[in-house]
Amino acid sequence: MTQGLKRTPLYAAHRRAGAKVVEFAGWEMPVQYRGVIEEHLAVRSRAGLFDVSHMGEIEVEGADAVEFCQRISANDVARMKVSQAQYNLLLNDRGGVVDDVIFYRLEPNHFLICVNAANSDKDFRWIREHAEGKVEVADASARYAQLALQGPLAEKILQPLTALKLGEIKSFYFGFGDVASIRCLVARTGYTGEDGFELYCPSGDAERLWNALMEFGAAEGLVPVGLGARDTLRLEKAYPLYGHELDDTTTPLEAGLEWVTKFSKPAFIGREVLVRQKEEGVKRRLVGLELREPGIARGDYPLFKDGQPVGRVTSGTKSPSLGKSIALGYVAREAAAIGNAIDVEIRGRKVRAEVVPLPFYRR
Amino acid sequence: MEFPEGLKFSKEHEWVLVEGKTATIGITEFAQEELGDIVYVELPEVGEKIVKDDPFGAVESVKAVSDVYAPVSGTVLEINDLLPDNPETINDDPYGDGWMIRVEMTDSDDLKDLMSAEEYAEYVEQQKEADDEDEEDEEEEDDEEKDKS
Numbered sequence: 001m002t003q004g005l006k007r008t009p010l011y012a013a014h015r016r017a018g019a020k021v022v023e024f025a026g027w028e029m030p031v032q033y034r035g036v037i038e039e040h041l042a043v044r045s046r047a048g049l050f051d052v053s054h055m056g057e058i059e060v061e062g063a064d065a066v067e068f069c070q071r072i073s074a075n076d077v078a079r080m081k082v083s084q085a086q087y088n089l090l091l092n093d094r095g096g097v098v099d100d101v102i103f104y105r106l107e108p109n110h111f112l113i114c115v116n117a118a119n120s121d122k123d124f125r126w127i128r129e130h131a132e133g134k135v136e137v138a139d140a141s142a143r144y145a146q147l148a149l150q151g152p153l154a155e156k157i158l159q160p161l162t163a164l165k166l167g168e169i170k171s172f173y174f175g176f177g178d179v180a181s182i183r184c185l186v187a188r189t190g191y192t193g194e195d196g197f198e199l200y201c202p203s204g205d206a207e208r209l210w211n212a213l214m215e216f217g218a219a220e221g222l223v224p225v226g227l228g229a230r231d232t233l234r235l236e237k238a239y240p241l242y243g244h245e246l247d248d249t250t251t252p253l254e255a256g257l258e259w260v261t262k263f264s265k266p267a268f269i270g271r272e273v274l275v276r277q278k279e280e281g282v283k284r285r286l287v288g289l290e291l292r293e294p295g296i297a298r299g300d301y302p303l304f305k306d307g308q309p310v311g312r313v314t315s316g317t318k319s320p321s322l323g324k325s326i327a328l329g330y331v332a333r334e335a336a337a338i339g340n341a342i343d344v345e346i347r348g349r350k351v352r353a354e355v356v357p358l359p360f361y362r363r
Numbered sequence: 364m365e366f367p368e369g370l371k372f373s374k375e376h377e378w379v380l381v382e383g384k385t386a387t388i389g390i391t392e393f394a395q396e397e398l399g400d401i402v403y404v405e406l407p408e409v410g411e412k413i414v415k416d417d418p419f420g421a422v423e424s425v426k427a428v429s430d431v432y433a434p435v436s437g438t439v440l441e442i443n444d445l446l447p448d449n450p451e452t453i454n455d456d457p458y459g460d461g462w463m464i465r466v467e468m469t470d471s472d473d474l475k476d477l478m479s480a481e482e483y484a485e486y487v488e489q490q491k492e493a494d495d496e497d498e499e500d501e502e503e504e505d506d507e508e509k510d511k512s
Contacts, residue, residue, distance in 0.1 A: 036425045037400045228426050296403050296423050317425050318402035
């Protein structure tokens with residue numbers, strides 16, 4: 001059952017910490033240590049440490065790197081300064097999402113792209129196939145481990161371990177420096193809606209970094225957090241998860257990611273289709289739903305308005321922070337207005353829900 | 364882990380307490396541990412008929428939904444009113460306050476397919492050992508990999 005699955009350098013550490021390990025995107029990953037709700041609330045109130053080494057890293061470098069990155073992505077890469085990070089989308093020529101990613105501008109002509117684990121190979125092939133001019137594309141995934149330290153106490157926990165002035169690293173910026181004597185890229189980014197950092201380090205140093213952070217963070221209530229709480233945390237903030245809210249057929253306009261899509265750029269893959277879709281208007285839109293009757297909406301459950309099918313749920317859970325049953329889903333444009341009554345079909349039963357503003361949770 | 368004497372157990376990890384023709388049904392300590400934090404419980408209504416080996420309800424953790432299978436056939440006499448507002452009771456006390464439904468059994472022969480506490484303890488142990496063996500194999504592989512490097 002577990003054959004062929006990949007492991008991060010922290011696998012043994014997770015086992016020792018009593019993690020429940022599950023398969024995720026071809027990796028054996030910790031889904032929880034003490035319990036999803038406890039870990040979720042620890043990140044909201046104190047801090048949590050995640051192993052996200054399954055994420056892929058692709059490097060693009062060369063004299064034409066900026067021009068190339070502009071063409072393969074929706075956001076405006078040229079706006080980034082060196083040491084800045086940017087949420088971005090790789091789009092196909094139908095305007096669908098190949099992947100949602102973070103670009104890090106390491107040098108004027110050198111980018112690190114952090115990609116979803118499930119898409120890592122696909123992205124690398126796709127980027128390489130589109131490579132033009134003086135660019136080199138390298139899959140650096142095996143070289144990096146990635147830890148996410150997230151929560152209101154993240155800076156307080158990290159600062160004593162590094163000479164980097166963390167207060168000077170603003171949101172979506174990064175710096176290079178030693179953390180517990182380990183060379184890291186320290187980025188003020190994350191996927192939880194809390195303040196925090198993502199640390200990229202050499203794979204071989206991951207366990208030392210993990211142990212140092214856990215040791216120094218323990219006094220502040222730092223706990224290890226699994227993918228279970230990572231999912232509930234991102235869902236409360238309505239951050240999309242590839243394979244749920246995004247795939248090769250969903251467009252950024254449908255997914256509420258128009259802000260990432262810079263039509264001011266003269267050319268990028270997928271632009272023509274999106275310009276047309278913007279003029280004509282989208283047929284479906286991603287919306288937030290709050291259930292008004294007991295039940296939990298799960299991915300793929302059908303949605304109805306006035307008895308007519310209007311779409312499907314993409315993700316749903318019972319929100320640990322809000323105590324409410326929340327979901328994201330695509331519905332026909334006509335059904336997408338805030339306040340609309342939508343029914344979720346849960347095991348043959350219609351459960352009343354309402355379209356609500358996103359995100360569900362604000363700091 | 365607890366395996367209370369006097370209860371009957373199903374392979375799907377439900378327990379049954381038999382008193383005459385009445386059966387009280389819940390999920391086992393092992394089942395709740397596997398599921399994690401339970402945040403929602405779906406139960407049948409009083410008077411509804413449940414059929415052995417068919418789902419009669421569902422328990423949901425934050426992460427996923429799992430069906431709960433009827434270990435016996437019968438008519439629902441009572442449901443645990445505590446659970447809709449306090450689903451975590453199943454985590455806290457699976458064999459006590461976390462019971463799910465009480466049914467009047469149609470056929471006491473249904474009980475023949477269920478395990479005793481001792482048999483169920485062994486069944487759970489086997490499942491755990493199977494997991495552990497996987498892990499041991501994996502650890503050996505790890506050692507081999509290290510030798511190579």
